[in-house]
Amino acid sequence: MxxxxxxxxxxxxxxxxxxxxxxxxxxxxxxxxxxxxxxxxxxxxxxxxxxxxxxxxxxxxxxxxxxxxxxxxxxxxxxxxxxxxxxxxxxxxxxxxxxxxxxxxxxxxxxxxxxxxxxxxxxxxxxxxxxxxxxxxxxxxxxxxxxxxxxxGTCPTEPDPDTYDHMNLHCDVLVVGGGPAGIAAAREAAKSGARVVLADEQERFGGRLLDRPRNLDGLPGHGWADREVAALAEEAEVTLLPRTTVFGYYDHNLLCALERRTDHLAEAPSHVTRQRLWHIRARRVVLATGAHERPLVFADNDRPGIMLASAVAAYVHRWAVLPGREAVVFTNNDGAWEAAHLLKKAGAPAVTIIDSRPKVSDALKRDAEQAGITVKTGHAVTGTRGGKRVTAALVQPVNADGTRVNGPAQTLACDLIATSGGWSPVVHLFSQSRGTLTYDDTWACFRPGVAVQPQASVGACNGTFGLAETLAEAAEAGVEAARAAGFETAAPAPAPSVEAPEATPPVPLWLVPADTAPGRGGKWFVDFQNDTTAADILLAVREGFESVEHVKRYTLAGFGTDQGKTANINALAILAGTLGRPIPEVGTTTFRAPYTPVTFGAMAGRNLGDRLEPQRLTNIHDRHVALRAAFEDVGQWKRPWYYPKAGEDMHAAVARECKATRDSVGVLDASTLGKIDIQGPDAAEFLNRVYTNAWTKLAVGRVRYGIMCGEDGMVFDDGTTARIDENRYLMTTTTGGAAHVMDHLEEYLQTEWPDLRVRLTSVTEQWATVAVAGPKALEVVKRVCPDDAMAPADFPFLSWKTATAAGIPARIFRISFTGELQYEINVPWHHGADLWDAVMEAGKDFDITPYGTETMHVLRAEKGFIITGQETDGTQTPFDLGMDWIVSKKKPDFIGRRSLFRPDMQRPDRKQLVGLKPEDPKVVLPEGTQIVEPGALNRPPPVPMLGFVTSSYHSPALESGFALALIAGGRDRLGETVEAALPSGPVTVRLHDPVFYDAEGARRDG
Structure with a gap:
């Protein structure tokens, strides 16, 4: 086995x-x-x-x-x-x-x-x-x-049974990478007493020391790493995070890391989360992320059995695996020769080194030949043979600069080809931090240049490939990181003695020549994951793509989960050579987070199901549950959608609720409306600036409807505001817009008008609100508030008063979102359920009917009342909505005024709010339906769109379907017919005034 x-x-x-x-x-x-x-x-x-x-x-x-x-x-x-x-x-x-x-x-x-x-x-x-x-x-x-x-792959279709954590961590020094460089940097930083975190993606610290035979201080490389990490583990202020990939580097030295806690266990303990997402804020960061070996690009270089030389060395040394018995090592640098020696020592009968360089050191060649390794310099692998595994390499002599072949091909039987084109520093995190890269001609790679955030790059990721040099550089960086974080430091400890081959630069060979050009005969693969070939890059240039980002998107080089780890530098160099430009001039593509894929479970953490976002419940929620309400989520609130009785579907329940409210009395829980208490001597002036209409003359005890716009003149939110006393107002907002409005107002107070003496307090959850609407609303309210004058003659529309409702101190507002006589009774939050019970009891004789948000939508749409976010999508002005009357022409300024009066905002062909009435009363148009000219769907595409449906319902009062829509120049076309584009075919509809019901507003006062 x-x-x-x-x-x-x-x-x-x-x-x-x-x-x-x-x-x-x-x-x-x-x-x-x-x-x-x-x-x-x-x-x-x-x-x-x-x-x-x-x-x-x-x-x-x-x-x-x-x-x-x-x-x-x-x-x-x-x-x-x-x-x-x-x-x-x-x-x-x-x-x-x-x-x-x-x-x-x-x-x-x-x-x-x-x-x-x-x-x-x-x-x-x-x-x-x-x-x-x-x-x-x-x-x-x-x-x-x-x-x-x-x-x-295939995504799971069943719920994930595992749990995931999110953790936040602050440290003085974060070291990313647990190879020799990372260990040395962490060791020196920890000596100062700084809080140090060392994170590495592997289960065992040591990095490349695990993959190749190295000796440090007389110990094998992995033994030295184990010793140093054990010492770090004894430090109280050191946190070790193995199996942890730092995948993102963001502003202000915030880095995110994914820790795999149980993936290495056959049976994970039930109390341990599978993965943990760390948010780490560090004063200083040391990047020791190493380098990736890059493959050589030659014909048919993708067959199974063709591997990176460093991988071959690792499989032999670390995992005791012999990947092939007849091996060819194809390289342009000294480093890959080690893989050949390891293969031979492991028992591979035939090992041949093909080096594209015309000359290598005598010692290097002598040692290989003494080990029984065949050496061919000045040659290249120009093609391969095989099907499900490589069976042969085609070897040809090449000229000194590797641009053309100089002789016939020789066929070498093999079952393994180990390739090495040099090393590319892992600069992904450095680039994510907005650091700029510089091209190193000596090592033919991009390495970190100017850093933007407090960090240092060390070792191979900094273009330092010698082990002794890496350890010295990393130790100095660890000392400097701790010092910069505010700790007293001493000089680094003496570096360990090192036994390792000397690092030598490669001689670049970006595209291996052959007797035929790329795209003819074989395939020179550059990006293995996306099947991008050298011919694809050449084609992109011929078709006019010269920007490296354009070429990336056209050819897919550097896309996918690989993110160009083995492909990028080869693709850039081939592009540069084709364009005749230096590689640095061509530049690099963008390295995006995450460095490696992150599971959705880890990103979600425990924020699933009921924890996905907070659920906000009104004080009356239990009463709605008892009435079997169906709920919808509105701005985190659970709002009753409709109240189905036995045997009723949604359509039947809504029709019943609408009819009851229009004919008798309905009741709505309106507690979720946003409420902002505005106080201060300049409160009136503040409202004058944020609303489009005038507010300075609003009397105490009165209420006014207002619309807010953004700086672009587009509708931001709407609602009513009541004047409580001389320097105090109560503003209401839409349920979903409450937080946005509060943030909007605070931003202007703090940044634009800090001189205004105004304080804002959110009081949404201080007041429970029950709205009673319908012809019998007055009778119900009089029973709930028997000691107060509630008749319209004593209590006019758009006013408010204090009263006692069911023995509870209350504020009552005479406003209407249904078009009916309506009272909104506000009591302290914890009395909400008591008020609801009192209203339901008082309305028994009138068959009082609770109604939900769907019925509220039908009733308000019949009256042509807008809902921001439904009749608006950020591109509508008050003029577009037919609300010119609410935009003051006299006020010197308000938010959005200059934009509103630009000529473009006055164009008659802008999309304007109108009503739609299908010729067939049974038709209810889907929201979002496109509206076109009559017969337009019979003409060839494209079909110009006149507009689209924003709200659509069936109205029991109208005995018909109806809709609100935004139509280009719609107000000048009322009465005309147009067509709604449905999948089943066009439907004829007539443009109608947005007000379908009680246009005179007589029902508002009973």
Missing amino acids: TGPDRLRDGGLIDRTKPVTFTWNGRVLGGYEGDTLASALLANGVHLVARSFKYRRPRGILGHGTEEPNAMVQTGDGNRTEPNPKATVVPLVEGLRAKSVNTAKGGPESDPRAGMGMLSRFMPAGFYYKMFHGSQTMWQRVWEPIIRQAAGW
Whole structure:
């Protein structure tokens, strides 16, 4: 069960703990300490996937987060997870994994493998060119096919049974990366007493020290790392975060990290969360994120068995796996030669080094030949053979600068090709922090340049590739970070003695030449995950794309979960060479967070279901539940939507509630309306500036309706405001807009008008409100408030008064959102349920009917009353809504005045609020329906849209469907017919005044 390619000894795996797992239905074995990728290779499994576009066989390329090919599906049922990389999936007992982007049965027999034969018809951007001649064919035929073909993993359909945490952490020094550089920096920073956090994405600290044979202070590299980390763990102010990927770097040194707490366990304790999302605020940051080895771009460089040289070294040294027996190591630098030595030492019978450089050091070549390794310098691998695994490499001599071949190809039989084109610093987090990159000609890579935030980059991510130099640089950075955070520091401790090969720069070889150009014969892959080839980049340039960001989008190079980790620098260099420009001039693409994918569960944390957002309940909520109300969410409030009786659907319940309110009396819980108490000597002037109409002459005891606009002149919110006394007002807002209005008003008070003596207090939850509406409303209110004069003659419309309601001190407002005689009774919040009970009891004789928000919408729409956010979408002015009367022509200024009186705002063809009445009274138009000219749908597209439906209902009072809509120049077209574009065909509707019911307003006063 250990696998045919597992070495007999060595590695950092625990051979005393065998593990059984399932791959594409096959039961295989490995050891604790393996990753899924190392276990698959140990079992001789190289073909693990099919490529994104061409369905070519793909194998494991890397050994960490840089892996572009080996995405898998793990688990099943409610614990399945799509697209983790096999190289970072820890092997645990019972793990179930399978290939993605393949048909049933796995990648060996993918029926779509023939897609590769059509590759000449699928170059970069082919879907833009080939499938858009007919919109119908695109939508109904091509798009579904492409979407089905391009899928990767499958999302779970059942609720996630695991839990996730969000944590906040403040520290003095955050060190990102637990390799030798990160350990050295954390060790020195911790000596000062600073709060230090060391985070690394692997389960074990050590970074590259785990992957290659290195000695520090006489200890193996992993032993030195274990010793130093153990010492850090003893420090009280040090927090160690293994299995934690820092994936985002934001403003003010805020970094986000994902900690995988139980993914490495076969059975996770029920009390431990699966993953934890850390929000870390650091005074200083040290980035020690290392570097990714980049592949070489040659013909057919994507076959299974073609891997990065560093990955080959890691599989041999760390996981005791022999990835191939007949190996070719193709490189342009000294570093890859180590992989050849490790392969030979591990027992590979045939190892050949192909180095594109015409000359290498005599010692390097001598050591290789003495080890039995064949060496060919001045040569390149220019092509490969094989199907589901590489079987041969085509080797040709190349000229000194690697731009052309100089002789015939020689075929070398092989089952493994290890490639190395140099190293690319992992600058993703540095770039996310808005730091600028600089190009290093010596090492042929982009490295950190000018930092914007308080940070330092050290080691390979800073372009420092020698181990001794890395340790010295990191130790100094740790000292400096602690000092900058305000701690007293001493000079760094002496660096450990190091036994490691000297780091030497590569000789760049961005595009390996061959007898044929890219795109003819073979495929030179640049981005393995997105099937982007060198020919695609050349095509993009020929078609006029020169910006690196445009080329990225056209070719997909650097897209997806890979984010260009192995592809970016090769793509940039090929683009630069094609354009004839230096690589720095071409620049880089944007590195976006997250650095590696983050699960939705971790992002949501515990904010799921009822915890997704706060649920706000009125004091009367239990009464609505008892009445079997259906609820809707409005600005976090649970508002009764309608009150169905036995056998009623929503339509029947709303019709009954509307009729009862129009004929007798209805009652509504209006407690959720936003309420803002405004006090101060300048309160009237303040209102005059925020509303479009005048407020200075509003009398105490009176109420006025107002509209607020933004600076752009568009309607922001509306509501009524009552004058409580000389320097005090009570403003109401829409339920969903209360917080936004409060923020809007506070912003102007604090930033624009700090001289105004005004205080704002939200009192939404201090007052419970019950609205009583209908012809019998007065009779009900008189029973609830027997000692107060409530008749319209004594209590006029748009006024308010204090009273005693059901023995409770109250404020009563005479306003109406239904068009009926209406009283809004406000009592202290905790008396809301008592008031509701009193009103229901007082209305028994009149069959008082509770109504919900849907009925409220019908009633207000019959009267043509707007709801901001429904009749408005941020592009409507009061003029568009037919509310010219509410815009003062005399006030010198108010928010949005200058915008409102621009000529463009007065255009007669702007979309204006009108009513719509279908010719067929049974028709209720869907909200959002587009309105067009009569017969327009019979003409070829595009069909100009006149406007759209904002609100639509069936009215029992009108015995018809009706709607409100925004129509271009609508007010000048009242009485005309137009058409509503429905899927079933056009429906004729007539433009109507927005007021459908009681246009004179007689019912408002009973």
